[in-house]
Amino acid sequence: MTAVDLPAVPRVLIAEADPWSRDLLKQVLLNVRCDARLDVCADGQHAATLLGEKTYDLILADWELPGVDGLSLLRSVRQKRRSLPFILLSSRNDSASVREALPLAPTAYLTRPLNMQSLTQRLQDLLLNEGESVYCEIPPLAPGMTLPAFLERRREVCDGAPLRVDVKAAVQHSLGPEGLDLKQLEDQVHCDPQITAVLIAAANSAGYHGTPVQTLPEALHKLVPGQSMNLILGLALKHNVVLGDPGLVAYAERHWQLSQDSADYARRLARMLELDHERCYSACILHRLGDLALLRCLEDWRQGGGALDDQAIGESLDAFGAAYGSALRTRWRLPLELRQLIAGIYSLEGGVYSREALVVNLAVQMARLTEHEGLEELAGSKTARLLKVGLPELTRVRKT
Secondary structure (H helix, E strand, O other): OOOOHOOOOOOEEEEEEHHHHHHHHHHHHHHHHHOEEEEEEHHHHHHHHHHHOOOOOOEEEEEOOOOOOHHHHHHHHEEEEEOOOOOEEEEEOHHHHHHHHHHHHHOEHHHHEHHHHHHHHHHHHHHOOOOOOOOOOOOOOOOOOOOHHHHHOOOOOOOOOOOOOHHHHHHHEEEEOEEEEEHHHHHHOOOOOOHHHHHHHHHHHOOOOOOOOOOHHHHHHHHOHHHHHHHHHOOOOOOOOOOOOOOHHHHHHHHHHHHHHHHHHHHHHHHHHHOOHHHHHHHHHHHHHHHHHHHHHHHHHOOOOOOOOHHHHHHHHHHHHHHHHHHHHHOOOOOOHHHHHHHHHHOOOOOOHHHHHHHHHHHHHHHHHHOOOOHHHOOOHHHHHHHHHOOOHHHHHOOO
16 A cells, blocks of 8 residues: 555554553554544454455554464465555564564564554554645534433543643653663652553553552553553543643542542551552552543533533532442453452441551541641541551651
8 A cells, every 4th residue: 555545544453462552552543543444353363354354454463462363364464465554563573583574574563662653653654645634523422412321321431531640751751871760750650540540450461460460660560661651652642631621620630639649648657557558559549530531521522512511520520430430440450459449448338448448548538638627536537546546647647
């Protein structure tokens, strides 16, 4: 396929086993051609079936696909369409693997971690004529659509929270002469619930094994540095990842601040009690993820032409915020232990809870106090008594 014979709307197949890498490829491609017709699959047999049913203008496939691998897909494609653009992705960078793939004439052989700039340039060359750009209008709401019905429909497919951190600046700040400094990157992004959730989810995906990852530092060290960087940068490509409505921004700021204050208190309390402070921090920074994701969907509602005021925002958060959080944590397969710890923030009724659960519950209660409210009543609460934490300790945590 050359620039002169590009179809009006290209059809692209993405075959990638890892869900987070698959999502990243999808976002990079849609950032180049937002109108592309995409088919996305997780195994080679499904990809082979799709290739038998449809005609594609571009294929991106992982060599390490389960079932039928990407190299076999490429071999099959080349038997029928020698010139069909096919980008082969692989974690194999040895010369023997390269020599095995080259006779099949892949349009590009890209090794992991992917170079995002190189991938974007390849896609631009394949999917755009020189100097061309494609603009996609935001589709209007369906006639008669109500806000509750819209939010219920979006609950199981929402993309998560808006970004609090400027990811490009964070990555740039963390790059040094020897590559990506993981500690610097952690310092830059640890306050962002969306980045934290995505990296933890990616570190627990099918491509990684072992003990479940429950904190941002663990996730950064389990993922290849280049993969962490790509996932973080890929978040900036998503739709409405930065809120534009001032009313929604104000709500987001309050939820971000509550998450941050809770996480800071939880870390201090856990350290004082010699508990897992990073795990407690992680649970608290994530506990408003659903509310933030809902705000991002409300931005979609507004851009689609829906009416939105302060009352509608508040009622939507009350009605859907918790459900959005639960749906995201389940769909992203965050570790059960972490989900249980987050649940302890909201309720300590009817069960036996760990000391970490008591810590996060107490930390959120502290964060919700106004500047004019004292700690005396909180020090007498059941949670504080179970932890054997009194007014002097709470005062010290608050002032630290």
